[in-house]
Amino acid sequence: MAEVTYREALRRALDEELERDERVFLMGEEIGRFEGSYKVTAGLWAKYGPKRVRETPISEEGFVGAGIGAAMLGLRPVVEIMTINFILVAQDMVVNHAAKIRNMFGGKVGVPMVIRTPGGAGAQLTAQHSQSLEVWFAHTPGLKVVAPSNPRDAYGLLKTAIRDDDPVLFVENLVLYNVTGSIPEPEEDFTLPLGRAHVAREGADLTIVAHSYTVRRALSVADRLARSGFEAEVIDLRSLRPLDVDTVVESVRKTNRVLIAEEGWATFGVGAELAARVGRACFDDLDAPPERVGGAEVPMPYSKPLELAALMLEDKLEAAARSLLAECGLVEAG
Amino acid sequence: MAVEVPMPRLSDTMEQGTVARWVKQEGDQVVAGDVIAEIDTDKATMDLTAYEDGVLLKILVGEGESAELGTPIALIGAEGEEVPETAARGNGPSQAAPREAEAPEERGPEESPPEPARSEPPIPQGAAATAGEVKASPIARRIAADAGLDLRELAGKGSGPDGRIVKVDVERALGKEGEPGRAAAEPAIAERAASPGPPPSGDEEVVDATPMLRAVARRMSESKATVPHFYLDAEIDMGRALELREELNQALADGDDKISVNDLVVRAAALALIENPKFHRSWHDGKLVLHKSAHIGIAVAVDDGLIVPVLRSVEQKSVRELARESSDLVERARAGKLKQPEIEGGTFSVSNLGMFGIPSFSAVVNPPEPGILAVGAAVRRAVVIGDAVQIRPIMAVTLSVDHRATSGAEGARLLASIKRLLEQPVLLLA
Numbered sequence: 001m002a003e004v005t006y007r008e009a010l011r012r013a014l015d016e017e018l019e020r021d022e023r024v025f026l027m028g029e030e031i032g033r034f035e036g037s038y039k040v041t042a043g044l045w046a047k048y049g050p051k052r053v054r055e056t057p058i059s060e061e062g063f064v065g066a067g068i069g070a071a072m073l074g075l076r077p078v079v080e081i082m083t084i085n086f087i088l089v090a091q092d093m094v095v096n097h098a099a100k101i102r103n104m105f106g107g108k109v110g111v112p113m114v115i116r117t118p119g120g121a122g123a124q125l126t127a128q129h130s131q132s133l134e135v136w137f138a139h140t141p142g143l144k145v146v147a148p149s150n151p152r153d154a155y156g157l158l159k160t161a162i163r164d165d166d167p168v169l170f171v172e173n174l175v176l177y178n179v180t181g182s183i184p185e186p187e188e189d190f191t192l193p194l195g196r197a198h199v200a201r202e203g204a205d206l207t208i209v210a211h212s213y214t215v216r217r218a219l220s221v222a223d224r225l226a227r228s229g230f231e232a233e234v235i236d237l238r239s240l241r242p243l244d245v246d247t248v249v250e251s252v253r254k255t256n257r258v259l260i261a262e263e264g265w266a267t268f269g270v271g272a273e274l275a276a277r278v279g280r281a282c283f284d285d286l287d288a289p290p291e292r293v294g295g296a297e298v299p300m301p302y303s304k305p306l307e308l309a310a311l312m313l314e315d316k317l318e319a320a321a322r323s324l325l326a327e328c329g330l331v332e333a334g
Numbered sequence: 335m336a337v338e339v340p341m342p343r344l345s346d347t348m349e350q351g352t353v354a355r356w357v358k359q360e361g362d363q364v365v366a367g368d369v370i371a372e373i374d375t376d377k378a379t380m381d382l383t384a385y386e387d388g389v390l391l392k393i394l395v396g397e398g399e400s401a402e403l404g405t406p407i408a409l410i411g412a413e414g415e416e417v418p419e420t421a422a423r424g425n426g427p428s429q430a431a432p433r434e435a436e437a438p439e440e441r442g443p444e445e446s447p448p449e450p451a452r453s454e455p456p457i458p459q460g461a462a463a464t465a466g467e468v469k470a471s472p473i474a475r476r477i478a479a480d481a482g483l484d485l486r487e488l489a490g491k492g493s494g495p496d497g498r499i500v501k502v503d504v505e506r507a508l509g510k511e512g513e514p515g516r517a518a519a520e521p522a523i524a525e526r527a528a529s530p531g532p533p534p535s536g537d538e539e540v541v542d543a544t545p546m547l548r549a550v551a552r553r554m555s556e557s558k559a560t561v562p563h564f565y566l567d568a569e570i571d572m573g574r575a576l577e578l579r580e581e582l583n584q585a586l587a588d589g590d591d592k593i594s595v596n597d598l599v600v601r602a603a604a605l606a607l608i609e610n611p612k613f614h615r616s617w618h619d620g621k622l623v624l625h626k627s628a629h630i631g632i633a634v635a636v637d638d639g640l641i642v643p644v645l646r647s648v649e650q651k652s653v654r655e656l657a658r659e660s661s662d663l664v665e666r667a668r669a670g671k672l673k674q675p676e677i678e679g680g681t682f683s684v685s686n687l688g689m690f691g692i693p694s695f696s697a698v699v700n701p702p703e704p705g706i707l708a709v710g711a712a713v714r715r716a717v718v719i720g721d722a723v724q725i726r727p728i729m730a731v732t733l734s735v736d737h738r739a740t741s742g743a744e745g746a747r748l749l750a751s752i753k754r755l756l757e758q759p760v761l762l763l764a
């Protein structure tokens with residue numbers, strides 16, 4: 001086991017897959033000589049050369065389209081989009097082509113492509129560069145969407161995503177890149193299956209479901225609740241599509257209460273989806289309606305105080321959890 | 335549409351608040367952020383600020399009156415707006431004007447986007463009024479059905495919104511302990527202990543206990559009922575400590591706060607706690623919270639009550655700083671001006687009744703702290719030193735300890751450290 005950053009875990013996964021399979025190649029803006037805006041591709045251009053670590057013009061629609069073509073012809077492109085906000089100009093490529101080609105070609109050809117891109121907010125990058133748009137893609141049949149919360153998952157899931165025969169949107173998070181954790185040694189060829197949630201913390205009183213960076217917030221809120229005598233179970237979804245509803249349902253059958261937290265807007269979000277599914281699967285197990293919490297429903301403001309007010313920070317998550325517990329008659333003992 | 339101002343939660347432990355004073359009166363303009371009232375919590379007097387712009391239309395809870403958390407205590411609305419006739423003082427949280435039973439029971443969850451418009455009708459009253467209909471959560475219904483419990487007995491009396499029966503209510507009705515450690519799962523220990531006595535006779539009078547007394551009653555009852563106490567006594571020769579204090583105080587400028595015996599004891603306790611990390615930890619549900627810094631609560635008697643302000647990181651402070659901080663805290667404690675963070679987060683407490691001439695006593699642990707040191711008066715006594723009898727000022731102390739957090743041996747080591755530090759008090763200056 002090695003202790004590495006999330007960034008380094010991704011880099012190692014890329015390195016190992018480039019090494020393992022010569023069909024794998026990387027494409028994106030400034031990922032070569034400059035080693036990527038967030039340095040995830042550090043050293044790879046030097047090691048594998050410009051043919052396998054390809055610099056692209058600032059033209060997301062063009063290079064995502066090129067990735068799709070390369071994938072259809074048998075290569076395994078891993079396309080980096082600098083942040084998820086820039087994927088919007090390539091939306092037609094992702095949603096109308098990558099996601100649909102396998103079905104529209106009668107199963108004869110697929111698109112084994114990975115798009116890596118970070119979402120998230122918190123650095124005053126304002127309205128256009130602070131979004132968590134992964135639910136747009138999780139909405140779309142034909143795509144897989146993963147969003148790991150820690151280095152080990154990032155490492156194992158990226159390797160699996162590259163080996164998958166269908167397009168995978170691999171969502172990272174700006175705030176996660178410097179988070180550290182242990183990952184297995186390369187010899188183990190460790191991979192994680194797509195679509196399996198992980199119980200990150202066990203508890204009996206309340207289930208908090210989250211993905212990506214919000215898992216860390218949920219764990220810290222669980223610690224705070226524990227100091228008041230409430231044990232929250234935290235579920236890290238790891239993948240939004242496929243969505244591991246079973247793990248959530250199993251937890252809610254135990255706790256009778258569920259709060260779904262996400263960094264993005266809650267309307268039509270992960271919480272909306274899970275609330276509906278849990279509401280049906282766990283109807284007779286619930287002690288209160290499923291609750292959800294997300295970022296404020298505004299374009300992200302630039303002003304720091306306003307940004308802090310809009311973000312789904314721990315305090316907001318904790319307040320939602322306590323409110324749900326209070327609704328079930330569980331209030332902190334003096 | 336008038337907006338209700340609920341009794342806010344101003345301290346972690348408050349369950350109800352008392353309006354000490356209305357700063358704004360009916361008819362006054364208020365702007366969000368204005369202080370509209372002062373509220374006595376169980377610990378301190380806090381400002382209540384408005385979150386709405388408008389006019390204070392009606393005061394629902396008068397000065398000196400108490401209300402539970404969440405109970406509307408005032409209405410803020412537009413100038414000239416009619417106060418709804420139904421706006422009466424509520425008895426509990428979320429209780430608003432009763433309306434027709436067929437009114438839709440809609441209530442957006444707090445975080446649910448988008449924000450519900452402010453112009454929605456008041457939330458209808460609970461299900462209790464609706465004959466034959468019982469509001470209960472699905473899991474509560476399922477447990478009740480499995481146990482053959484008729485939920486109609488609990489109708490409208492549940493702990494959920496508008497009296498919804500929830501899981502803990504059913505568990506309580508079934509006589510289960512419910513989920514342990516929960517305020518809602520069983521009546522507070524203090525309440526159970528204080529079963530209603532016989533009605534007062536002619537020469538007695540019944541008055542409401544102040545919020546502070548109620549908080550003390552609850553916390554102390556919980557401590558004695560749940561914290562396994564044990565006690566260790568020690569006698570400390572305070573001769574050199576008293577001399578040091580005298581010398582320090584003579585050397586200090588006139589304006590400086592004089593160093594008290596208690597300041598020396600607090601400093602000694604803090605250094606001893608750092609020396610004895612196996613004592614300096616709190617029990618929490620099978621886990622131990624290890625304290626790295628000594629935050630010492632000092633018990634202060636105030637008018638008909640008790641409050642324990644906390645001196646932070648005492649191991650890092652000089653006795654002079656301690657003297658200044660403790661006299662400031664004591665002064666503000668007596669004036670009721672302490673802020674909530676100043677009375678939280680202690681890792682140990684010192685209670686001193688020496689000034690009342692009490693030779694020794696034992697104190698009740700203030701959870702989750704692992705212990706409290708009860709300090710008596712330094713009394714001149716004949717003691718045997720070597721082969722001679724000498725008259726020395728002896729201070730008796732008693733350490734009360736939470737036996738879940740630590741052991742007798744660790745308590746003894748802590749006391750030995752405190753004794754050594756006070757008998758060689760120059761160490762307190764190191």
